[in-house]
Amino acid sequence: MTIQFLDQRISIHNDGFGGTEPLDDLPILIGDIGLQVVAANPANTSNVRVLLTGTANVALSGSPEEPGPTVVSLTVERGGDGTAGTGVMILNQQFEISAFSPFFPISVSAADFPPAAAVLAGEIRYVLFIASDGDVALILNGPVVFNGVAAAGTTT
Template sequence: MSIQFLDMRISETSVMDTPGIALVRSSAIFGDIGLQTSSVTPENVNLVRVTLTAYARLSIDVSVIVQNDVTFSIYRNNTLIFSTTYPGNINNTATQYEMVGITAVDYPPANDVLSGQIQYIIIASAIRTATLGACSFSGIAVAGNG
């Protein structure tokens, strides 16, 4: 059986670096997509695969010597499925500008697939002063063997 395309969605919070989304010891959702799965065939319910891609431009204030981690977390229907931390460079003495690209995959359970839509969100959180510039989040869902 060939691959069954289910859905593709994008969430583009910001197309420019300014004004940014401030992360000052807090977090921000910068991507929210609902991938439609209602067209999945019965034989493919357990064969759904999702690829998620995110991009964010960070500016990290390093004026105070503390840990400057920024964590990116992806949730499927409020369940954490992926988390990674950008450590930054605490030896840098000027504001850092970084581009972050993330690719994650998911094999959603049949119950989520049968609900007809799977909600994915990505959150960025920081334990010091950081700002999100341009950022986007996208996802593609397919099913089947092939």
């Protein structure tokens, strides 16, 4: 079958620099998109693929008391209700940050081949969470975005 473009969505949690949202070990929902896949040709329901990208910027929250490392986790899930752990994990990427690290936006890229049953439902929800665990107090500082594209078909 020829390649079909199905949908493209963006989710913007923060589109500029700045912010004071504290990070801790409780995941925060920072991206939420629903990709419309209802237009997939019936022969393509098993050939849908999704490309997902997300970026988040973190910064120090005040002066660090402990110079030990902190792990920032970005997690992408398919489905679920917007609460971490209720969907199917597609990606969990961890970044180690210390109080003396240079800070820059952190990004993830993920791909998914959703099951035909999810495609037949007509819309597939993808979410992005961020959490941190360690000695360094961090804030979500923008920009924070999550993007997704769905296509179907094969080239054979």
